[in-house]
Amino acid sequence: MGRQRELAAFHDLLDPDGVARVLLVHGAGGVGKTALLHRYAWLAARAERPMVWLDGHELDGVEGLDELDLDADGLVLLVDTVERVPGLDRWLRREVLPRLPADAAVVIAGRDRPAPIWRADPGWRELVRVLPLGNLGHEDGLRLLAVRGVPEEEREAALEFTRGHPLALALVADVSAQRRFSAGSAHEVMGELLRGFVDTVPSPLHRQALEACAQVLATTEPLLEALLGLDDAGELFGWLRGLSIVEYGSRGLFPHDLARDALAAELGWRDPDGCERIRRRAAAYYRRQFTEPSRHSVLLDFVYLHRDTSALGPFVVGYPQTSGLSADRPTRAELGTIVSWVRKHEGDESARLCERWLARHDATVIRGQDGAAVGFYLMIDAVPDPEDPATRDLEPGRVRMVRFWMDGRCYQEPSPVQLFITTHLFRSYLTGDCPDRTLLTFATPEPWAEGCAYVDFARLAAADFTVGDHTFAVFCHDWRQVPPLAWVARLAERDALIEAAPAARRTLGEEEFGQAVREALRAYGKADGLRDSPLLSALDLGERELRALFEDVAAQLAASPRDLKAHRALHHTFLRPARTQADAAALLGLPTTTYRRHLALAESRFTELLWQRLH
Structure with a gap:
């Protein structure tokens, strides 16, 4: 049923003038590989080609396969579930395929991606076509x-x-x-x-690893260690990578969409506390990395954790599908496509203005997995311009405006393309030259108001503008008031997933809580220093989670310009302690009395922020 691309690939394989002689089909369990091979067998019979079918389910090994009659002219060799027989792929590549007739056609299907040698070996590279099998359209x-x-x-x-x-x-x-x-x-x-x-799961811990992988956008080995509270998750990570339902890319492992849904849904009703614990640990892991410039990409993962919140939930629908999208500069032909999208969704006058801005600013085009343009955005330096109502009345200053942005097909409706644009813009706020203000434009304010407020973009009704028959709403963030790192910290503060249960207030009063925090800070540098802390039982956390929470609050201090001195004192005294407090004062270049004043402020602010976070 369907599969026109895959059927066309097989027709090319049968073409005597075609280049490819081997088709490597791979895909998750249940995606239809066997059904596709049956279609291929029918087409081979229709073309009156001799055929041999090998099924990994029916083979005990490669022994005895040398006796197969594979010498017929025009042979079609179909191999299903190749992963079921150890060494079968290697045996086919080394022993069988080199001695097949020149006009033979071979299809090898399995769950796993083909071994890299198929594409790396010059002898095979030109003869092989890899065909990933996905869901039906x-x-x-x-x-x-x-x-x-x-x-x-x-x-x-x-x-x-x-x-x-x-x-x-x-x-x-x-x-x-x-x-x-x-x-x-x-x-x-x-x-x-x-x-x-999942046919078999080796142990309950393996099952936990699979369920944890389903809760986050992409899983790396360090993240898996944090999610499961382990010091070494190498073996579990390797096991996950070998599963047919798990894909992997440059950012880590991620389950097939439907497998993710199935695993996440089952864990959600079977063990809601365990599900919440995994998400809380993931949030803590991401937040610890927000202040590292090389780690801003985890913002995507952080937003994904909010897919069930009322504010952001509608806008992260289809998040896993963003893994197949990429951002690039448009080609000359794609500039025409961009203008046609604007004309379709916003009218002729907007299309004229878009052409004008494209001549002065580079747009960012969003490409799908096949390389075709599927959306774009255009960020401009918004100087007052009498030609464009969007910038005509702007106050002078360093202002950047996302003047146009859209999914080519569904405009500004929630979609994977829209979400990719949003998160790509978020990264630009953190990594680019920071303007005084950033303005976002929307065709209508109502669906976006709550989400924009959540990410600290305020409605700026005075900046609304009309082009043709369309009035556009504007939202603004002032980076002079809340700089990028402080902005991230503010987002993190709103993350309900990291908050511990309010039982902390009932178990420890504020004064007792402060004393417990001070004692924990002094014991932080010891290997088991937090093992007996009253904070563990009060907050219902393990020692590793408590350390993660401390690091997270310290990062919040570091992100605030007014708390930076306190953070440095805290860092060199407790978190990454110098040998003595005198050494810490020397590292900071402070007189002892000034250092002690900074340290007292650090302990007070740290305790205050932690108390606020948990209540």
């Missing part, structure tokens, strides 16, 4: 549901739930045959998917 998914007898009124909901995953579509069809498919029956489908996705 919208029309193909609807067609499959129709063939399976799912009533028309249930198909859109079923397709949205499954995202086109073939096994999930088949399971939904089975449910629908017994009763009407609804959100209530989704648990049944998800449970079956989990059993299909």
Whole structure:
């Protein structure tokens, strides 16, 4: 059903004038690899090509395969579930394929990505085409549901739930045959998917690792250690990477979308406290890295944790799909595409102004996985300009305005492209030359007001402007009042996930709490110094989590210009202590009396911020 791209690839494989001789198909369990190979077998028979089918489920090893008759002219060799037989991939590459007839066509299908040697070896590079198999597209998914007898009124909901995953579509069809498919029956489908996705899990700890991976956007080895409270998660990380339902990219591991949904949903109702604990640990891990310039990319991951909050939830729908997007400068042809999008969504006058700005500023185009442009944004230095109502009445100053931004297909509606643009802009605020103010423009203010307020962009109604028949709303952040690092710290303060339970106030009064914090700071530098701290039981935290919380509050001090001196005293005395306090004073270049005054202020501010954070 569908799979036009994959079928075209096989037709090319059968073409005597084609270059590729080997097609390497890979994809997660249940995505339809075997069904695709059956289509290939039918096409081979229709072309009257001799065929040999090997199924890893039916083979005990490569022994005896040398006796296969693979000498027929025009042979089509189809190999399914190659990962089931150790060494089968290597045996095919080294022993079988070199002696096949020149016009043979080979398809090897499995869950795992093909070994790098297929593309690295010059002898294979030109002969091989790698074909990742993903979910069915919208029309193909609807067609499959129709063939399976799912009533028309249930198909859109079923397709949205499954995202086109073939096994999930088949399971939904089975449910629908017994009763009407609804959100209530989704648990049944998800449970079956989990059993299909993961055949065996070696231990409860491996299961925890998989569930933790499903809660965050991308998993690295250090993050996995933080999520599970381990000193070394290398073996677990390697196991996750080998799972067919787990993909990996430059930023870490991430589960297949539907597997993520299934795992996250099951953990959410089976162990809500465990789910919350993982997210709280993830938030603490990200926040500790906000002040490191090389780590600003974790802002994407941090926002993903907010997908269930009322303010940001609607705007992070489809977040995993942003992993296939990238930002680049547009080509000359894409400049015309950009203007056509503006004309379509905002009218002719806006399109004229966009052309004018494109001649003076570089736009940023968003590309999909296939390299095609799917959206863009244009940030300008907004000097007063009588030609454009957006900047005509602006006050002089260093102002940057996101003058145009949109998903080419659905404009400013929530989508993966819209979300990618938002987070890409966030990174620019942290890594670029900081202006006095940044202005964001929206076609309508209502859907964005709460989200903008959450990220500290205030409604600036006086700056609203009209172009043609469209009036645009403007939101503003003043970086002179809240600089980038302080802005990140403010966002972090709003993260409800990191807050400990309010039981701390009931267990320790403010004075007792302050004394416990001071004692914990003095014991922080010792290996087991926090083991007996009353803060552990009061906050229901482990020692590792308490240390993470201390580091997080210290980072908040560092992000505030007025608390920077206090942070330096705290850092050199307790967090990364000098040998003596006299040495710490010398490191800071302070007289002893001044150093002690800074240290007293540091302890007071640290305790105050920690108390505020937890109450």
